[in-house]
Amino acid sequence: MRHILKFVSLLLVASLVLTACALAPPAPVDEPAAAAPSADGEKIIYLGAAVSETGRFSREGKDTRQGYGLWLDWVNNEYGGIKVGDDRYKVELIMYDDEGDPDTAARLVEKLINEDRVDFLLGPYSSFLTQSASAIAEKYGKIMIEGNGAAQPLFERGFQNLFAVLTPALNYTRSALQLLSERGAKTVVIAYEDTAFPTSVADGAQQWAAEFGLEVLGVETYPVNVADVSGIMSKFKELEPDIFVGGGHFNDAVLFIRAAKELDFNPKAMVITVGPSNPKLIEEVGADTEYVIGPTQWEASMSYADGYFGTAAEYAARYEDFWGEPPTYQAAESTATALALHIAIEEAASLDTDAVRTALRNLDVVTFYGPINFDEKGRNAAKPMGAIQIQNGEILVVAPTNAAVAELNYPAPPWKDR
Amino acid sequence: MDQLLQALVSGILLGGFYAVMVLGFSVIWGVMGVINLAHGEFLMIGAYMAWGLFRLFGMDPFASLVLILPLMFLVGYLLQIVLINRIVERPHLMTLLVTFGVSIALANLFKIQFTSDPRNVAVAYNGSVQLAGVTFPIVKTIIFGAAMLIMVCLHLFLQRTRLGKSIRAAAQNKTAARIVGVDINRVYAITAGICIALTAAAGAMLSPTQAIFPFMGPPFTLKAVTITALGGLGRIPGALMGGMVLGVTEIFVSTYVPGIGTNLGVATSFVLLVLILVVRPQGLMGGLRPIDAEAE
Numbered sequence: 001m002r003h004i005l006k007f008v009s010l011l012l013v014a015s016l017v018l019t020a021c022a023l024a025p026p027a028p029v030d031e032p033a034a035a036a037p038s039a040d041g042e043k044i045i046y047l048g049a050a051v052s053e054t055g056r057f058s059r060e061g062k063d064t065r066q067g068y069g070l071w072l073d074w075v076n077n078e079y080g081g082i083k084v085g086d087d088r089y090k091v092e093l094i095m096y097d098d099e100g101d102p103d104t105a106a107r108l109v110e111k112l113i114n115e116d117r118v119d120f121l122l123g124p125y126s127s128f129l130t131q132s133a134s135a136i137a138e139k140y141g142k143i144m145i146e147g148n149g150a151a152q153p154l155f156e157r158g159f160q161n162l163f164a165v166l167t168p169a170l171n172y173t174r175s176a177l178q179l180l181s182e183r184g185a186k187t188v189v190i191a192y193e194d195t196a197f198p199t200s201v202a203d204g205a206q207q208w209a210a211e212f213g214l215e216v217l218g219v220e221t222y223p224v225n226v227a228d229v230s231g232i233m234s235k236f237k238e239l240e241p242d243i244f245v246g247g248g249h250f251n252d253a254v255l256f257i258r259a260a261k262e263l264d265f266n267p268k269a270m271v272i273t274v275g276p277s278n279p280k281l282i283e284e285v286g287a288d289t290e291y292v293i294g295p296t297q298w299e300a301s302m303s304y305a306d307g308y309f310g311t312a313a314e315y316a317a318r319y320e321d322f323w324g325e326p327p328t329y330q331a332a333e334s335t336a337t338a339l340a341l342h343i344a345i346e347e348a349a350s351l352d353t354d355a356v357r358t359a360l361r362n363l364d365v366v367t368f369y370g371p372i373n374f375d376e377k378g379r380n381a382a383k384p385m386g387a388i389q390i391q392n393g394e395i396l397v398v399a400p401t402n403a404a405v406a407e408l409n410y411p412a413p414p415w416k417d418r
Numbered sequence: 419m420d421q422l423l424q425a426l427v428s429g430i431l432l433g434g435f436y437a438v439m440v441l442g443f444s445v446i447w448g449v450m451g452v453i454n455l456a457h458g459e460f461l462m463i464g465a466y467m468a469w470g471l472f473r474l475f476g477m478d479p480f481a482s483l484v485l486i487l488p489l490m491f492l493v494g495y496l497l498q499i500v501l502i503n504r505i506v507e508r509p510h511l512m513t514l515l516v517t518f519g520v521s522i523a524l525a526n527l528f529k530i531q532f533t534s535d536p537r538n539v540a541v542a543y544n545g546s547v548q549l550a551g552v553t554f555p556i557v558k559t560i561i562f563g564a565a566m567l568i569m570v571c572l573h574l575f576l577q578r579t580r581l582g583k584s585i586r587a588a589a590q591n592k593t594a595a596r597i598v599g600v601d602i603n604r605v606y607a608i609t610a611g612i613c614i615a616l617t618a619a620a621g622a623m624l625s626p627t628q629a630i631f632p633f634m635g636p637p638f639t640l641k642a643v644t645i646t647a648l649g650g651l652g653r654i655p656g657a658l659m660g661g662m663v664l665g666v667t668e669i670f671v672s673t674y675v676p677g678i679g680t681n682l683g684v685a686t687s688f689v690l691l692v693l694i695l696v697v698r699p700q701g702l703m704g705g706l707r708p709i710d711a712e713a714e
Contacts, residue, residue, distance in 0.1 A: 054525075054526065054529060054534070054632075054633065055633060056633060058529065058534030058631075058632075058633065059533075059534050059535055059536060059631070061534075062533070062534065194678075194681060218676075219677060220676075220677060220678075220679065220680065221677060221678050221680070221681055222680035222681060222684075223680065223681045223684050223685075225637050226680060226684065227628065227637060227638075228432065228668075229680065230428055230432075230555075230669070231425075231428075231668070231669055231671075231672025231673050231679055231680050231683060232672065232679070232680055234421070234424055234425070234428065234553075234673060235673060235676075235679075238421060250536055250629070251536050251629040251631070254536060254538055254628065254629040255628065255629070258538075258544065258626075258627055258628070261544060261545060261546070262544065262545070262546050262553075262555030262556075262557065262558065262627075263546060263553050263555065264545070264546045264548075264553050280535055280536070284535075284536060284537050284538040284540065284629075285538050285540055286540035287540075288540070288544070415545060415546075416545070
């Protein structure tokens with residue numbers, strides 16, 4: 001008995017230590033916090049964001065930071081500051097590391113509002129974190145504009161201050177499933193992480209499957225930080241589906257592809273969210289990524305353009321020049337997020353929250369990232385979702401047809417014939 | 419039937435990996451009474467080393483063990499002398515604080531050095547072979563074989579060699595070991611060296627099957643706690659059994675529970691942990707209790 005108590009109390013101590021560390025105030029990163037206008041009388045708009053630098057979203061968080069950072073550099077150094085009436089405002093962006101933890105994200109947003117006194121908020125990476133961060137913004141009546149939280153539940157809470165420039169998660173698999181059904185696919189299986197964004201993707205996938213006449217043979221969920229998906233894949237192998245849909249984040253894409261090959265599970269098409277549109281997946285996983293299909297919010301080859309960053313391709317070139325790596329769509333949508341806020345402030349000709357909110361509601365523009373036009377729930381309903389396929393180590397847009405640069409390769413050959 | 423056999427094979431293969439993964443954790447705990455919260459980070463380091471050697475020299479992750487084992491032995495040896503020896507016979511809270519600090523420092527150092535981009539070792543032979551209607555993933559089968567080999571070697575080392583015996587002596591009764599002339603600090607340093615080397619080796623073997631990133635460690639540390647509770651401190655057969663029980667249970671639950679199987683599979687390890695602590699606090703095989711009550 002003594003030993004149970006000892007062990008349990010040890011565990012308790014361990015968890016206390018963990019919590020204490022999680023509660024310790026995190027140091028600000030990148031920009032120093034500054035609340036007063038600068039000394040030389042320059043007018044400044046303060047923006048704030050909690051974005052993962054460490055933790056499970058550190059990769060995608062980095063893209064988000066870089067996307068914001070590119071806009072920040074451009075608006076201050078090239079564009080000359082945001083025009084508000086006759087004035088030009090420089091922008092200062094205060095970013096903290098939310099460590100991939102929703103409670104930390106919420107606490108940091110509260111700090112940004114109460115201590116750093118920011119004027120507007122930009123979103124974190126992932127629906128998971130946007131969920132809690134946006135609730136704080138709503139509580140204080142601060143506008144949060146985001147480009148990295150697409151899950152349906154975010155927009156079902158009646159929030160007045162949350163705006164998202166990206167295509168909602170329900171539509172992620174639409175163009176891919178439509179194209180695959182046209183090419184003769186009949187059956188589909190779906191595996192997804194049981195958090196907000198992948199759940200919405202999977203709900204959407206089931207809706208679109210029904211709409212395009214695909215039979216759903218199986219649906220499986222898995223938890224965050226899963227280390228092994230072979231249980232799911234061996235179950236799906238028995239079902240012999242035409243299409244495998246995997247909803248998750250970057251690391252999950254690695255697991256799905258590895259497990260499918262190891263278990264000799266041969267769907268005719270694999271549609272996986274987030275991972276495939278990132279060139280890093282090909283770099284790390286290699287030839288096994290061939291034929292994998294992924295939804296994409298944006299690709300540099302798409303034919304959108306605006307008067308700020310030019311065409312999508314010009315944006316990509318600018319980004320690569322600045323950061324030394326090509327932009328992922330997560331980076332592009334983050335730049336577009338800041339740009340949408342920028343345009344709305346100029347339209348409103350005011351920094352007043354109500355005026356900017358009205359301007360956001362009425363916004364109807366086309367940017368390098370695609371059309372932006374918020375519906376009554378704050379979603380960008382105007383933008384269609386694309387689909388890419390990895391062909392010969394390249395990420396090529398295969399849907400929708402007007403943006404496609406390559407023909408879909410379907411069906412994918414079995415692993416042993418590759 | 420096929421599915422049953424497949425689940426069993428997958429579970430045993432996973433269990434073999436768990437068993438070798440947990441050895442370093444459970445031996446350090448058993449011998450020194452140090453709960454190494456940085457366990458998962460040493461696994462991560464091993465995985466990164468395998469990745470680096472693969473990227474730079476095209477070295478196979480299993481071949482790279484030849485380099486990783488001695489190098490990480492040295493790292494463990496030095497870590498023990500510099501840091502852990504200072505906290506070994508102190509209250510448990512100290513060891514938790516120090517190893518937790520090490521884990522945060524390591525994860526973030528690796529983030530700074532390698533960024534948080536997920537890495538993977540893409541070996542050419544990562545397919546599968548069919549045998550009697552069951553699919554054997556090639557990499558996981560090799561991991562299983564290597565895990566068994568490592569465990570047999572460690573078992574023989576601990577049972578047969580003089581050094582191994584002094585490690586066991588130190589685990590059983592520090593005072594008595596000191597009296598008969600065992601240099602406890604040296605034994606501890608060697609034990610730490612072996613354990614860190616084994617943990618890194620497990621990470622290196624894992625590198626072709628998973629995404630490698632700086633924050634991959636903590637889930638492994640948690641699993642190591644569960645398996646140690648199942649199998650007992652510092653016992654190789656116990657680690658093997660604990661690993662197997664966890665591996666097979668996880669795969670069975672995820673195969674046979676529709677829809678939410680994988681979720682439950684992960685929860686399994688924690689349900690097991692609680693059950694064991696309630697029903698058999700001494701662990702399934704004699705367990706968490708150090709052999710010498712004084713040693714705590």
